[in-house]
Amino acid sequence: MKLTDISGRLGLSVSTVSRALRNAEGVDTQTRSRVLAEAARAGYRGAARHHLARGGKTRTVLVLSRNDSGSMAYDAMAGMSQAAIELNVSILTHQAPQDFPESILNPKLQPPAMRVGQLDGIVLLNEWPEAVVAELQQIHPIVSMLFDYQECDVVGVDEVHGMKALASHLGASGSGRVGYFGICQGSTIYSRLHGAFRSLRSGLGEPPSPIASSGMGILPMRNGQLPVVEVPPNRDSADIAATREELARQIRSGVDSWICPDVPCAELLRECAATSGTDVADRLRVAVFHPSGRQAAHALRWTSLEVPGEELGIAAVRRLLHRMEHPSESVRRILLKAALAAGEPASPPNLP
Numbered sequence: 001m002k003l004t005d006i007s008g009r010l011g012l013s014v015s016t017v018s019r020a021l022r023n024a025e026g027v028d029t030q031t032r033s034r035v036l037a038e039a040a041r042a043g044y045r046g047a048a049r050h051h052l053a054r055g056g057k058t059r060t061v062l063v064l065s066r067n068d069s070g071s072m073a074y075d076a077m078a079g080m081s082q083a084a085i086e087l088n089v090s091i092l093t094h095q096a097p098q099d100f101p102e103s104i105l106n107p108k109l110q111p112p113a114m115r116v117g118q119l120d121g122i123v124l125l126n127e128w129p130e131a132v133v134a135e136l137q138q139i140h141p142i143v144s145m146l147f148d149y150q151e152c153d154v155v156g157v158d159e160v161h162g163m164k165a166l167a168s169h170l171g172a173s174g175s176g177r178v179g180y181f182g183i184c185q186g187s188t189i190y191s192r193l194h195g196a197f198r199s200l201r202s203g204l205g206e207p208p209s210p211i212a213s214s215g216m217g218i219l220p221m222r223n224g225q226l227p228v229v230e231v232p233p234n235r236d237s238a239d240i241a242a243t244r245e246e247l248a249r250q251i252r253s254g255v256d257s258w259i260c261p262d263v264p265c266a267e268l269l270r271e272c273a274a275t276s277g278t279d280v281a282d283r284l285r286v287a288v289f290h291p292s293g294r295q296a297a298h299a300l301r302w303t304s305l306e307v308p309g310e311e312l313g314i315a316a317v318r319r320l321l322h323r324m325e326h327p328s329e330s331v332r333r334i335l336l337k338a339a340l341a342a343g344e345p346a347s348p349p350n351l352p
Contacts, residue, residue, distance in 0.1 A: 006038050021086070029334050033314040036086055037079065060090045060118055061320060062111065062140075065125040066098045072290075073125050075309025076145060080123065082310070083317035091317075092119075101128055105135055121320045124149075127187055141327065143320040145312055148188045151331055153323055155316045158335040159196035159289075162305045163259065165340045166287040167200055169303060170257035173285060177254050179227030181247065181269045182261040186233045193261045193289055200226065227255045231265055244272040257285040266302060287343070303343035308336050 007017045012031070020027045020035035027035075063080060065073055077093070084091045094111045096104045103109045113119055121141040124133070133149045136142060143153045167178045184194040229247045232239040251273065260266040266288050273284055291304035315334055323329070 006035065006042065009042075010034055010038055029315055029318075030311065030336055032318070033079075033311045033336075036314055036318075037082055037310060039086060041082070058088050058090055059120040059321065059324070060092065060113060061121050061123060061317065062114060062119050063091060063093045063123045063125065064104060064128075065093070065095050066101060066128075067095050072307060072309045072312075075307075076125065076313035076316070079310035079313025079315075080317050081313075083314040087317065087321060089317060089321070101132055105132060121324055123316045123320060127189075141320060141323040143316050143323065145316055146189060148192075148333075153319050153331055154333045155312055155319055156333065156335055157305075157307055157312075158337050159192050160199055162289060162338045163193070163196040163200060165338075166259050166289065166303065166305065167197075169340055169342060170259065170285050170287055173257070177227065178257045178259065179229060179250055179255040180260075181229045181258045182231050182265040183233055184228070184230045189290070190261055194228070197228070197259060198226065227253075231268060240268075240272075243268075244275065247272045251284070257287075259287045259289065261288075262290045263288055263302065291341075304341050305338035306341045307338045311336055 003014050003017050003021075006012075007014045010017070012035070016027060016031065017035050020032040021039060061080075061084075063077065077091075080091055083089065092111060092113055094104070094114070107115050119140055121143070122136060124142060124144040124147070127147045128149075130149060133142065133144075133152060137151065142149075143155060146154070146156045148154055170178050180194065180197040182193070183190045185191055227250050229243060229250060231243055247269065258269055260269060266286050269284075269286060285303070287303040289305060290307065291302060315336065319332070319334060
């Protein structure tokens with residue numbers, strides 16, 4: 001395998017591929033991740049030999065997760081493994097209980113490498129309590145995937161770009177009125193996705209305009225606002241009755257397309273629409289920002305985004321190594337773009 005082979009497969013110049021493998025300046029994060037992933041798949045070892053020739057020691061990185069990681073964690077781990085081969089990194093994994101994340105601070109419950117001080121850094125999956133992250137940061141460099149913490153590098157998804165893609169697709173296939181149905185506060189991801197949807201129209205009261213310059217659809221507003229139906233964090237709470245009533249009202253007003261942050265919210269939307277008594281529920285179209293991932297063949301096919309899990313894993317390892325070498329550098333938030341995965345129009349009882 002030669003550099004020309006990698007450049008030909010990716011449609012990049014040989015010099016760009018070479019700079020990406022050498023971690024040189026002038027290559028953006030997404031391009032570098034693509035080059036490293038292709039090099040790892042093709043079995044190219046030039047970058048690893050170059051790194052070792054510079055005398056770099058083997059780094060040990062711990063990937064911390066909780067036992068609700070979901071399918072994206074598998075893709076992210078695959079990307080981290082690819083990066084580890086090229087960057088001379090040993091990857092360790094440890095899973096803490098979902099209901100007891102503080103256990104990672106107890107030396108008796110820590111993985112041995114962490115307990116005896118053999119780690120060089122940590123990649124965080126899932127959401128962790130701020131206090132736990134703050135204590136870990138006092139000892140190790142940390143990079144988080146998707147979730148934001150004080151003074152912590154984050155590798156995540158460009159939510160505004162993804163929200164535009166989903167809204168444009170739904171707006172073009174329905175009435176053009178697109179709403180948001182989901183939890184709006186709590187988790188940093190829920191808050192950011194709600195903010196990304198609201199950002200599709202900056203400045204309340206302004207006339208609607210295309211959400212992108214490439215012919216994407218328009219999202220009509222009423223009173224300068226986009227339709228939002230907030231779901232209570234506890235989906236089983238008594239507040240769900242108010243959520244159901246508001247959804248029915250919005251559907252009757254002509255909002256036939258909805259974006260949900262995840263599959264549980266989309267399934268709740270389906271349930272609420274089916275019991276609302278409206279005569280337009282069978283024309284609803286639904287998109288999910290964060291799909292469940294590796295679903296069974298018979299699972300509902302939601303319109304969603306293909307979150308680049310492997311690229312996120314690669315970028316996380318690279319950013320952590322950079323943080324080790326430059327501990328005083330300003331915190332960065334690296335955002336990768338997700339691709340649209342179009343589903344089918346939704347209609348009960350088969351609402352994809």
